[in-house]
Amino acid sequence: MKSISIKELSNYYDKEVTISGFVDNIRNLQWVQFVIIRDDTSKVQVTIEKSEESNKEMVELIESLPLESTVKITGKVVESPKVKLNGMEIIPSSIEVTSKSDEELPFNFKDLNNVNLDTRLDYRFIDLRNDKNMLIFKIQSDITKYMREFLYEKEFTEIHTPKLIGTASESGSEVFEVKYFDDKAYLAQSPQFYKQMAMASGFNKIFEVAPVFRAENSNTSRHATEFTSFDVEMSYIDSSQDVMDLEAELIAYTFDKISKKYKDKIKEVFNMDIVVPKLPFPRLSLSDIYKELEERYNYKVDESEKTDLTTEAEKLCYKLSKDKFNHEFLFVTDYPADKRAFYHMRDENGLLLGYDLIWRGVEITSGAQREHRYEEVVKNAESKGLKDDVKFYLEFFKYGCPPHGGFGIGLDRLTMLLLGVPSVKESQFLFRGPNRLNP
Ligand code: AMO
Numbered sequence: 552m553k554s555i556s557i558k559e560l561s562n563y564y565d566k567e568v569t570i571s572g573f574v575d576n577i578r579n580l581q582w583v584q585f586v587i588i589r590d591d592t593s594k595v596q597v598t599i600e601k602s603e604e605s606n607k608e609m610v611e612l613i614e615s616l617p618l619e620s621t622v623k624i625t626g627k628v629v630e631s632p633k634v635k636l637n638g639m640e641i642i643p644s645s646i647e648v649t650s651k652s653d654e655e656l657p658f659n660f661k662d663l664n665n666v667n668l669d670t671r672l673d674y675r676f677i678d679l680r681n682d683k684n685m686l687i688f689k690i691q692s693d694i695t696k697y698m699r700e701f702l703y704e705k706e707f708t709e710i711h712t713p714k715l716i717g718t719a720s721e722s723g724s725e726v727f728e729v730k731y732f733d734d735k736a737y738l739a740q741s742p743q744f745y746k747q748m749a750m751a752s753g754f755n756k757i758f759e760v761a762p763v764f765r766a767e768n769s770n771t772s773r774h775a776t777e778f779t780s781f782d783v784e785m786s787y788i789d790s791s792q793d794v795m796d797l798e799a800e801l802i803a804y805t806f807d808k809i810s811k812k813y814k815d816k817i818k819e820v821f822n823m824d825i826v827v828p829k830l831p832f833p834r835l836s837l838s839d840i841y842k843e844l845e846e847r848y849n850y851k852v853d854e855s856e857k858t859d860l861t862t863e864a865e866k867l868c869y870k871l872s873k874d875k876f877n878h879e880f881l882f883v884t885d886y887p888a889d890k891r892a893f894y895h896m897r898d899e900n901g902l903l904l905g906y907d908l909i910w911r912g913v914e915i916t917s918g919a920q921r922e923h924r925y926e927e928v929v930k931n932a933e934s935k936g937l938k939d940d941v942k943f944y945l946e947f948f949k950y951g952c953p954p955h956g957g958f959g960i961g962l963d964r965l966t967m968l969l970l971g972v973p974s975v976k977e978s979q980f981l982f983r984g985p986n987r988l989n990p
Pocket residue numbers: 721740741742743765767773774775776778780782783914915916917918919957958959960961962963964975
């Protein structure tokens with residue numbers, strides 16, 4: 552008999568079913584054994600009466616079975632209001648042990664309060680057995696599902712670009728070099744060049760959800776050396792405003808869906824409130840932000856630092872956006888172009904036609920209108936000392952390429968902020984950082 556998931560059991564009262572899962576708990580009493588089985592949808596109690604002669608073998612098996620072993624159980628589902636766990640139980644007719652666990656686990660994953668994060672990450676497969684940790688990835692999965700759903704409805708095409716590349720796209724210093732036969736290659740820091748290639752190929756709207764790699768030696772709560780980037784690009788835009796509008800709509804749609812499905816659960820488990828953001832999202836220029844931060848909160852920084860948001864200014868943007876706009880998100884625009892990537896379009900004053908999106912004090916996105924005019928993009932590349940390396944990229948703009956723009960959202964950061972977990976180490980399925988390549 553094929554196993555059904557535990558969550559579905561209430562559709563099978565008085566029927567014989569088979570379930571599979573981990574042995575979550577055993578209470579071995581004088582007359583009865585209560586065995587709790589867990590799969591990734593729910594838990595259920597299996598009740599074994601010791602007095603029943605036909606249960607003898609199962610009783611013996613359970614007596615010596617270590618917790619966290621996996622089993623396949625066939626039995627009858629019975630509605631039992633007196634059972635606290637979902638008001639039902641299974642009366643088994645057979646139990647098969649499919650894998651026996653060691654008696655002693657590396658740590659108690661049901662109470663992680665005193666377990667060091669490194670130990671948890673060393674045994675991430677055990678750590679993820681924790682209900683709360685598993686929930687993070689159920690929700691993350693739905694975040695990408697709803698984001699995809701929104702884009703598919705708008706007729707975006709999902710593409711898959713190479714992660715082994717010949718040229719660094721974001722900036723030379725943050726790239727991992729790998730041996731490539733007798734030559735060298737790099738791991739893609741973003742699909743930037745290839746999403747733009749799609750525009751030059753005539754795709755109007757594309758997106759990609761994929762890993763990107765950054766050789767950043769930073770040990771902060773929001774940096775990883777490999778993370779999942781949700782990248783979007785579209786053609787025939789009039790300005791970067793169109794890009795911001797689309798991103799705001801995408802986030803609002805996704806949060807609405809997540810809120811409908813998980814609002815109460817997120818409150819109960821993570822003590823976080825989901826606020827479905829209103830459209831449009833507020834926008835402020837970098838220089839206006841520094842003015843407001845000084846006026847409102849007496850936050851002062853040296854002029855030389857005002858070419859980008861400082862970490863502290865990023866944090867204060869959350870407060871500013873809430874105080875000024877009653878909104879959690881803030882688009883920050885008008886960065887000086889010389890500090891940013893060469894592929895963005897600039898205006899005549901040297902300001903970038905792009906933005907960062909700040910949410911809850913952290914940058915979750917960069918986006919922009921791209922420079923699609925061949926002569927201009929060649930000039931921008933040369934000003935950054937790039938030429939032969941990006942020759943293949945510059946050619947994209949030589950044979951007709953529509954005006955276009957797009958953005959990249961860091962999925963790990965988005966998940967971290969949504970659920971209020973302390974670090975991307977916990978919102979990544981398996982964290983990769985300067986000091987962590989295993990498991
Ligand atoms: P950017 O470099 O700003 O832009 O990256 C986009 C988003 O990715 C996330 N992010 C990170 N997350 C975890 N660890 C890191 N080390 C890390 N670095 C960045 C952030 C960030 O906002 N090509 C452009 C996007 C575009 O213009 O389309 C790009 O890569 O959430």
